[in-house]
Amino acid sequence: xxxxxxxxxxxxxxxxxxxxxxxxxxxxxxxxxxxxxxxxxxxxxxxxxxxxxxxxxxxxxxxxxxxxxxxxxxxxxxxxxxxxxxxxxxxxxxxxxxxxxxxxxxxxxxxxxxxxxxxxxxxxxxxxxxxxxxxxxxxxxxxxxxxxxxxxxxxxxxxxxxxxxxxxxxxxxxxxxxxxxxxxxxxxxxxxxxxxxxxxxxxxxxxxx
Amino acid sequence: xxxxxxxxxxxxxxxxxxxxxxxxxxxxxxxxxxxxxxxxxxxxxxxxxxxxxxxxxxxxxxxxxxxxxxxxxxxxxxxxxxxxxxxxxxxxxxxxxxxxxxxxxxxxxxxxxxxxxxxxxxxxxxxxxxxxxxxxxxxxxxxxxxxxxxxxxxxxxxxxxxxxxxxxxxxxxxxxxxxxxxxxxxxxxxxxxxxxxxxxxxxxxxxxxxxxxxxxxxx
Numbered sequence: 001x002x003x004x005x006x007x008x009x010x011x012x013x014x015x016x017x018x019x020x021x022x023x024x025x026x027x028x029x030x031x032x033x034x035x036x037x038x039x040x041x042x043x044x045x046x047x048x049x050x051x052x053x054x055x056x057x058x059x060x061x062x063x064x065x066x067x068x069x070x071x072x073x074x075x076x077x078x079x080x081x082x083x084x085x086x087x088x089x090x091x092x093x094x095x096x097x098x099x100x101x102x103x104x105x106x107x108x109x110x111x112x113x114x115x116x117x118x119x120x121x122x123x124x125x126x127x128x129x130x131x132x133x134x135x136x137x138x139x140x141x142x143x144x145x146x147x148x149x150x151x152x153x154x155x156x157x158x159x160x161x162x163x164x165x166x167x168x169x170x171x172x173x174x175x176x177x178x179x180x181x182x183x184x185x186x187x188x189x190x191x192x193x194x195x196x197x198x199x200x201x202x203x204x205x206x207x208x209x
Numbered sequence: 210x211x212x213x214x215x216x217x218x219x220x221x222x223x224x225x226x227x228x229x230x231x232x233x234x235x236x237x238x239x240x241x242x243x244x245x246x247x248x249x250x251x252x253x254x255x256x257x258x259x260x261x262x263x264x265x266x267x268x269x270x271x272x273x274x275x276x277x278x279x280x281x282x283x284x285x286x287x288x289x290x291x292x293x294x295x296x297x298x299x300x301x302x303x304x305x306x307x308x309x310x311x312x313x314x315x316x317x318x319x320x321x322x323x324x325x326x327x328x329x330x331x332x333x334x335x336x337x338x339x340x341x342x343x344x345x346x347x348x349x350x351x352x353x354x355x356x357x358x359x360x361x362x363x364x365x366x367x368x369x370x371x372x373x374x375x376x377x378x379x380x381x382x383x384x385x386x387x388x389x390x391x392x393x394x395x396x397x398x399x400x401x402x403x404x405x406x407x408x409x410x411x412x413x414x415x416x417x418x419x420x421x422x423x424x425x426x427x428x
Contacts, residue, residue, distance in 0.1 A: 051287055051427055074291045083284025089223045101212035104293045
């Protein structure tokens with residue numbers, strides 16, 4: 001499986017944030033998107049996940065896995081943005097169960113996923129009672145309850161402590177070994193064994209003028 | 210899909226959800242009416258059907274603002290876009306959940322509220338029938354307004370301005386059918402069927418229009 005981005009241009013309002021960006025991410029590889037604030041990292045990630053319309057260019061999947069043969073690119077993607085997509089009024093278990101039932105291609109059980117992020121036993125706790133770091137870890141657990149080969153991560157480690165960061169790095173490495181691929185925007189090292197980098201600053205300069 | 214329905218119903222019935230608020234608001238409107246009309250039981254009964262409909266319309270609009278806004282704020286809407294379930298189908302289910310916790314309870318309470326307004330049995334029966342088939346239209350039309358105003362702070366006011374005019378036909382034929390039920394030569398069925406038709410029409414158009422608006426509103 002390969003994710004190919006060809007000549008991607010994305011506008012936000014009237015301003016061209018990304019212009020004619022082309023790259024490819026291979027199965028089992030991670031791409032780290034770098035750039036100063038406002039360089040268009042989040043815009044790029046949201047555009048790939050189909051959460052922003054693009055002006056021109058194409059986002060393609062080559063050799064997609066058989067169980068996803070009929071799926072569009074967004075349906076292959078797990079997107080972890082600034083928000084964790086959890087309801088404060090529901091318990092941790094209810095939240096994860098909802099996404100597990102809703103998003104298709106169920107993968108790990110909720111207990112297992114919580115165990116992996118180190119929050120086993122919190123199923124019945126309301127999501128509102130958790131700390132920022134714990135909430136992020138529940139957000140990460142969501143990536144595990146459904147299987148999707150492409151992980152799109154926007155500052156995934158924000159709010160995590162050192163131990164959780166390490167745990168998450170191990171999780172990402174396992175995902176890559178299993179044939180997944182990761183595109184992450186971040187300012188801090190994620191602890192991936194090998195990763196390609198994409199620097200967005202030049203694109204942004206073009207876009208601003 | 211059932212997961213989405215179950216989640217929305219659960220959220221609506223929890224504290225801070227809209228279900229109880231809408232019902233209390235409806236009660237408040239109905240109870241305030243006799244005070245406004247004064248000691249004229251006949252007049253009160255005459256405008257009873259209209260009062261029930263106006264109350265249902267306003268109560269229905271109450272929770273609509275939050276239909277997609279909460280999902281937008283906590284990032285759930287992004288995840289819904291990535292779902293294999295088509296977006297119009299998701300909107301249909303969310304609108305249905307909204308109706309189940311607003312329109313349906315309001316309809317069920319009509320026998321009690323009709324008594325407050327001194328309405329005849331036939332008028333009460335007609336009110337139940339028209340509200341049952343008419344209130345879904347409010348939820349489905351409202352979903353479009355909710356989708357258009359999803360990213361606006363204080364979108365509720367704009368939502369009401371957008372949705373109320375579109376609900377006027379439902380109101381006209383709904384109240385018309387109730388009046389026809391108690392006024393002799395007027396037939397009940399034609400306005401009643403028109404209300405049903407409007408509901409069915411918007412149950413199809415609403416989800417698609419809403420899904421389109423949600424996609425356009427992505428940011």
